[in-house]
Amino acid sequence: MYKLGFSQKEMYRTIGRKKVLLWIPFLFAIIIMWAGILYIDSQSAVSSFGMSIKYSIIFIVVYFIFYYFVNIIYRRKFLLDI
Numbered sequence: 001m002y003k004l005g006f007s008q009k010e011m012y013r014t015i016g017r018k019k020v021l022l023w024i025p026f027l028f029a030i031i032i033m034w035a036g037i038l039y040i041d042s043q044s045a046v047s048s049f050g051m052s053i054k055y056s057i058i059f060i061v062v063y064f065i066f067y068y069f070v071n072i073i074y075r076r077k078f079l080l081d082i
Contacts, residue, residue, distance in 0.1 A: 030059075
């Protein structure tokens with residue numbers, strides 16, 4: 001892309017558009033996880049809602065950490081291939 005005349009800013013925007021592919025599985029996993037949590041919570045006499053929120057927050061934090069590292073690695077690899 002650099003050889004075609006794209007600036008570095010334009011290449012970063014292009015990479016940013018590809019990141020949507022990383023969010024789709026994450027959102028799908030959150031939806032399935034909460035559907036299961038709500039189902040189990042409705043069938044159980046003991047509520048696990050508070051614990052589920054804690055684990056969801058941990059899941060989100062871990063995902064953002066991995067997302068950050070994948071983003072850095074992808075940009076470096078992309079720019080090194082120029």
